[in-house]
Amino acid sequence: MSTFSFIEATEWHCAGCDRPLVPTPVKVSYLHSVFNVELMACPGCGFVYVPESLALGKMLEVEQLLEDK
Amino acid sequence: MDQLQLRELEARCIQEDQPFCTAACPIHVDVRGFMAAMARGKLLDARRILDRTMPFPALIGRLCDQPCRPFCKRAEVGEPLAIGSLERYCVEHTDTVLKPPKLPAKGGRVVVAGAGLSGMTAALDLSRKGRTVTLLTARDAAGGSLRRRVDVPAEVLAGAVDLLTGYGVRLETDASLTAAVLESLANDHDVLYLDFDDLAPGLVPEGLGRPDPLTLALARPGWFGGGSLAGGGFSLIGQVEAGRRAALTIERSLQQVSLTAQRDLEGARPTRMHTVVDGIAPLAAVVPADPAGGYTDDEARQEAGRCLQCECLECVKQCVYLREYKEYPKTLVRKIFNSETIVQGTRSANRMINGCSLCGQCTVICPNDFPVAEVCRASRRSMVETGHMPPSAHEFALDDMAFSRSEHCRLARHQPGTSTSRYLFYPGCQLVGSVPDTVRRTYELLCAQLPGGVGLLLDCCGIPAHWSGRDDQFTAILDEFTAEVERLGRPTVVVACSSCLWVFGTFAPHVATRSLWEVLAELELPADRPPVPPTVLALHHPCTARRQPELRAGVRALCDRVGLATVEAELAGELADCCGYGGLMQFANPALGSKAAAVKAERSPHPGLAYCAMCRDNLADSGRPVAHLLDYLVAAGDEDDPLARINPGYSERHENRARLRRRLLAELWQETTAEPAGEATLPLVMDPAVRALLDRRHILAEDVRRVIHRAETTGRYLVQPGSDRRLASFRPVRVTYWIEYEPTAAGFVVHNGYSHRMQLPEDTL
Numbered sequence: 031m032s033t034f035s036f037i038e039a040t041e042w043h044c045a046g047c048d049r050p051l052v053p054t055p056v057k058v059s060y061l062h063s064v065f066n067v068e069l070m071a072c073p074g075c076g077f078v079y080v081p082e083s084l085a086l087g088k089m090l091e092v093e094q095l096l097e098d099k
Numbered sequence: 100m101d102q103l104q105l106r107e108l109e110a111r112c113i114q115e116d117q118p119f120c121t122a123a124c125p126i127h128v129d130v131r132g133f134m135a136a137m138a139r140g141k142l143l144d145a146r147r148i149l150d151r152t153m154p155f156p157a158l159i160g161r162l163c164d165q166p167c168r169p170f171c172k173r174a175e176v177g178e179p180l181a182i183g184s185l186e187r188y189c190v191e192h193t194d195t196v197l198k199p200p201k202l203p204a205k206g207g208r209v210v211v212a213g214a215g216l217s218g219m220t221a222a223l224d225l226s227r228k229g230r231t232v233t234l235l236t237a238r239d240a241a242g243g244s245l246r247r248r249v250d251v252p253a254e255v256l257a258g259a260v261d262l263l264t265g266y267g268v269r270l271e272t273d274a275s276l277t278a279a280v281l282e283s284l285a286n287d288h289d290v291l292y293l294d295f296d297d298l299a300p301g302l303v304p305e306g307l308g309r310p311d312p313l314t315l316a317l318a319r320p321g322w323f324g325g326g327s328l329a330g331g332g333f334s335l336i337g338q339v340e341a342g343r344r345a346a347l348t349i350e351r352s353l354q355q356v357s358l359t360a361q362r363d364l365e366g367a368r369p370t371r372m373h374t375v376v377d378g379i380a381p382l383a384a385v386v387p388a389d390p391a392g393g394y395t396d397d398e399a400r401q402e403a404g405r406c407l408q409c410e411c412l413e414c415v416k417q418c419v420y421l422r423e424y425k426e427y428p429k430t431l432v433r434k435i436f437n438s439e440t441i442v443q444g445t446r447s448a449n450r451m452i453n454g455c456s457l458c459g460q461c462t463v464i465c466p467n468d469f470p471v472a473e474v475c476r477a478s479r480r481s482m483v484e485t486g487h488m489p490p491s492a493h494e495f496a497l498d499d500m501a502f503s504r505s506e507h508c509r510l511a512r513h514q515p516g517t518s519t520s521r522y523l524f525y526p527g528c529q530l531v532g533s534v535p536d537t538v539r540r541t542y543e544l545l546c547a548q549l550p551g552g553v554g555l556l557l558d559c560c561g562i563p564a565h566w567s568g569r570d571d572q573f574t575a576i577l578d579e580f581t582a583e584v585e586r587l588g589r590p591t592v593v594v595a596c597s598s599c600l601w602v603f604g605t606f607a608p609h610v611a612t613r614s615l616w617e618v619l620a621e622l623e624l625p626a627d628r629p630p631v632p633p634t635v636l637a638l639h640h641p642c643t644a645r646r647q648p649e650l651r652a653g654v655r656a657l658c659d660r661v662g663l664a665t666v667e668a669e670l671a672g673e674l675a676d677c678c679g680y681g682g683l684m685q686f687a688n689p690a691l692g693s694k695a696a697a698v699k700a701e702r703s704p705h706p707g708l709a710y711c712a713m714c715r716d717n718l719a720d721s722g723r724p725v726a727h728l729l730d731y732l733v734a735a736g737d738e739d740d741p742l743a744r745i746n747p748g749y750s751e752r753h754e755n756r757a758r759l760r761r762r763l764l765a766e767l768w769q770e771t772t773a774e775p776a777g778e779a780t781l782p783l784v785m786d787p788a789v790r791a792l793l794d795r796r797h798i799l800a801e802d803v804r805r806v807i808h809r810a811e812t813t814g815r816y817l818v819q820p821g822s823d824r825r826l827a828s829f830r831p832v833r834v835t836y837w838i839e840y841e842p843t844a845a846g847f848v849v850h851n852g853y854s855h856r857m858q859l860p861e862d863t864l
Contacts, residue, residue: 042817060857078859085855097489098446
């Protein structure tokens with residue numbers, strides 16, 4: 031399965047681990063579909079960051095596609 | 100929906116029925132399309148339309164006796180179009196554009212005796228179908244009685260003959276046509292057609308009878324006849340129709356199939372087309388400046404431009420939903436059917452099906468009562484049953500309904516200090532969410548004046564479940580409602596919301612209900628009511644009052660009584676628009692919901708008066724001052740000017756419902772309830788823009804509090820160096836919320852919020 035990358039430089043740091051976010055492979059899922067994507071996440075605790083543009087853009091688009099299947 | 104239901108539904112929409120001119124034309128020339136092309140000056144396109152239907156366009160275009168013209172709708176606003184003159188103009192200025200193909204020869208020997216226009220037409224049509232046709236005339240040329248007319252240019256008639264022979268018709272002139280010859284021709288051919296227009300009287304053998312009007316069959320097998328003697332006076336286009344009808348009969352006879360089946364669409368006939376001419380400016384016919392020379396190019400364009408391009412679309416003209424999706428009911432149901440029946444792939448109509456407000460305005464407008472709402476709701480039910488309902492369409496609205504019905508908001512009590520109720524006040528969830536204090540004052544008014552005890556039921560009638568196609572859930576809610584009414588001793592339910600009233604009247608007819616407006620009309624209203632505005636208000640009936648004329652009349656009477664000067668827009672009452680809440684439109688398609696509210700608000704230039712809480716708040720959102728009728732009927736509170744109130748939004752509605760329950764319990768029934776504690780008391784600071792943004796994104800204040808509470812208690816959030824801003828997420832159930840906030844002394848300042856449904860690994864933790 032191919033991996034889509036949504037990594038982008040970000041100023042957000044993980045507060046708990048006090049570490050910058052790094053590109054991380056992540057599995058995201060919706061309605062029985064699973065996608066391998068690359069997102070920014072904390073290398074310590076794994077906190078995954080979803081930027082607003084992704085949530086309201088590509089993610090929403092895919093959610094709606096899956097809802098109409 | 101199955102195929103049969105689809106066909107029945109499609110047949111109810113008349114948008115694709117023929118316009119009046121085409122229906123009245125014996126051969127159904129597309130006059131509307133012709134006029135559209137002519138009006139654009141596209142003469143070749145116009146000619147192509149004539150070539151497609153007329154057997155001899157150059158001839159018929161010049162001479163047609165236009166039986167269609169008396170049916171032209173333009174006559175109601177001006178004079179009928181000069182259809183014949185424009186066809187003449189077209190064929191005089193163009194050559195043939197479209198030459199219908201000749202099919203491969205397929206046997207079948209046809210003889211046509213008599214070469215009048217019906218014989219010529221039959222010969223041409225059959226020859227194009229690949230039949231071998233011999234056309235005989237006793238005269239020295241084809242044309243029949245046309246040859247006696249002075250207005251038929253010889254070269255035009257010659258052109259028609261060339262067309263016939265070009266398609267392979269064998270024309271025999273000066274033929275010896277006697278009764279004996281006809282007998283022998285009939286023996287030598289499969290079929291014989293007699294064109295009475297071009298046969299000497301007395302030639303026709305005895306015992307043939309008159310041609311059957313449907314098939315033109317004569318009393319002997321294989322003999323057919325038509326033309327001027329077939330009936331009535333001579334009509335040129337009637338001759339053409341006879342020839343065309345005969346050709347179809349003969350083709351069927353040669354194929355040995357039914358001569359009569361499914362022929363009801365042939366010939367001039369009535370149409371169901373419905374075209375409203377109200378508001379169309381009258382236009383007189385364009386008369387050629389030089390009558391002898393006919394139209395100039397400009398005159399022809401202008402005259403064709405008077406065509407109304409008759410169609411129906413009456414529902415589409417008014418419905419924001421049909422316009423948005425660029426459908427009319429016939430195309431809409433087909434798309435719904437295709438989407439429903441798809442086995443694999445995208446159900447492309449889901450969003451469209453969920454976009455309808457189910458308001459039923461189109462059904463009232465439609466001359467055939469096309470039930471768009473029923474189709475859309477049935478489709479939603481089927482989506483729910485088969486697991487294909489997109490979760491995001493209605494979940495937020497259903498969660499809102501569940502909250503209204505939860506222990507935080509629901510309340511059922513007899514009047515304080517009593518143990519029986521003759522009445523039960525049912526304000527409805529949205530009125531409580533919108534104006535809780537007004538609801539309380541209304542309840543107190545009812546308690547003070549109605550005898551026998553007035554109970555209170557704060558709940559939701561379940562209409563969101565009905566609209567979203569969740570019938571099981573809806574039925575369960577209604578069952579709970581009727582059980583509650585039973586438990587309270589079967590009081591008469593006094594209902595403030597027209598949607599609730601419609602639900603109870605339709606699905607729980609055994610429960611006695613009265614509208615609040617009807618009840619208030621009989622009571623003494625408090626003296627300290629807010630002053631009625633000095634201006635005229637547009638009375639906005641809600642869509643759910645469409646089928647409740649007595650409700651609308653009661654509201655009007657009440658307005659008169661308190662001195663509210665109201666007017667109603669042209670599309671009000673039975674034709675009222677939906678504000679966007681109906682059918683959960685504003686949840687499935689928020690942008691369309693806003694458009695619907697704007698359309699309703701803009702039907703009238705006046706400030707508005709609504710008596711549905713959702714209409715009130717949605718219309719307020721669209722920027723028009725609008726009050727709720729109840730604002731002017733009960734004692735004034737310390738709220739804003741009724742016309743200036745803003746839409747409280749979803750979060751505030753939640754809080755209003757929960758707060759009203761707590762306060763009523765504490766102050767009227769002296770029952771203490773647990774005050775909100777823990778995360779529910781987390782202090783939030785939001786400026787109006789952020790509040791509106793979160794509302795649009797369906798993120799409630801309680802969701803925000805949950806995210807922040809969890810972030811602050813676990814320490815799991817993101818920070819930006821050199822800033823106090825924090826970003827945290829939390830997925831309570833099906834949606835992950837992200838909130839950007841900042842802790843301050845005044846509380847948590849919320850800067851932004853967004854959400855997604857896609858699940859991250861940590862959401863499953």
